[in-house]
Amino acid sequence: MRVAVLGPGAIGSLFGGRLARSGVDVTLVGRPGDHVTALDRDGLRLTLPDGTTERVAVDVTTDPAGVGPVDVVLVCVKAYDTRSALADATSLLADAAVCTFQNGLGNPETIAEFVPESRVLAGTTSHGATLESPGHVRHAGVGDTAVGNYFTDTSETATALARALTDAGIDTDVVADAPRAVWEKVLVNVGINAATALAGVPNGRLADTDPGERVLRRAVEEAAAVAAADGVELTTDPVAAASRVARRTAENHSSMRQDLDRGRKTEIDxxxxxxxxxxxxxxxxxxxxxxxxDLVRLAES
Structure with missing residues (x-):
């Protein structure tokens, strides 16, 4: 399997680095900047959950046209950049399955504007990753990962991708109902990301304090009611699931907190x-x- 990772931020670099370490032919495709420069020069410095650090050689480029044919494109850019990133990387999409590993709702539908629905995959993960500095990613917490076809029945490509990720140390299940999996991940993010970003706390504080628990629960309960109205049948207690992820990634700083801390646009919308x-x-x-x-938008402004 040949893989391109579109958007080598924290999660993109983690997944790309683990795949490369396991022997998969993978190329990280990013925009020019300090992180891509460091990856190209020194490889990926990856700090593991046990505190040990390793260096992984990675192939990285800013030119999608130079990558050549791939079997799978993992989309790890911010949700608001999905359309523009795919438009810039059409050379990668000719025969590839395209799998979103992004936050939020609507990404598979955007991908389907560029490739047939049969090649649209959706992945979810509750692994925590933090971009500590250019070229350095901390794997902050281990969680569940799943992939599946979003619009059609499970394909051989989805199964092969799950196997490759599992072999790379990211245990991954294949799911038949990818839209539900996406919604379940959204419910976790809704409970964790904005609250930790605004309060400036690591994820675990939402599970081990009364104020944190209340904010998480109320945000998730509202979102679960919307999911039900959208016709989504949840298989787990969404509040318990969000609390569990907060505990598993207790020391992690959510992606939204990292964005606010760095003065960047968030995925709040x-x-x-x-x-x-x-x-x-x-x-x-x-x-x-x-x-x-409203508070995140205010902080962004």
């Missing part, structure tokens, strides 16, 4: 903001998510 929008369509009040969304 694809997460809590999308819950608010869909809640309005269904006549469901979402005051906690609306407040979290």
């Amino acid at each position: 694809a997460l809590n903001g999308e819950i608010v929008s869909r809640g309005r369509e269904h006549g469901i009040d979402t005051p906690v998510n609306e407040t979290l969304t």
Whole structure:
């Protein structure tokens, strides 16, 4: 299997680095910047959950046209960059399956504007990763990972990708209902990301403090009501699932917190903001998510 990772941020670098370490032919495709420069010059410095650090040689480029044919493209860019990133990387998409490993709702639908629905995969993960400095990623917490076809029945490519990730140390299940898996991941992110970003705390504080637990629970309960109105049948208690992820990644700084700390745009519109929008369509009040969304937007400004 030949893989391209579009967007080598924290998760993209973690997955790409682990795949490369296991012998998969993988290329990280990113925009020019200090992180890509460091990866190209020194390889990926990866700090593992046990505190040990290893150096992984990775193939990295800023030119998608120079990569050549691939079997799978892992999309790890921010949700608001999905369309522009794919438009810039059409040379990678000719025969490839395209798998989103992104936060939020709507990414598979955007990918389907570029490739047939039969080649659209969706992946979810609760592994925690933090970009500590250019070229250095900390694997901050281990969690569940799943992949599946988003619009069609499970393909051989989805099964092969899950096997490759598992062999690389990212235990991955194949799921038949990828839309539900995406929603379940969104419910986790809705409970964790905005609250930790605004409070400036690691994920674990939402599970081991009363205020954190209340904010997480109320945000997730609102979002679960919207998911039900959207026709999603959840298989797990979404509040318990979000709390479990917060504990597993207790020392991790959520991606949204990292974005606010670095003065970057966040994915709030694809997460809590999308819950608010869909809640309005269904006549469901979402005051906690609306407040979290407004506060993150205010912090961004």
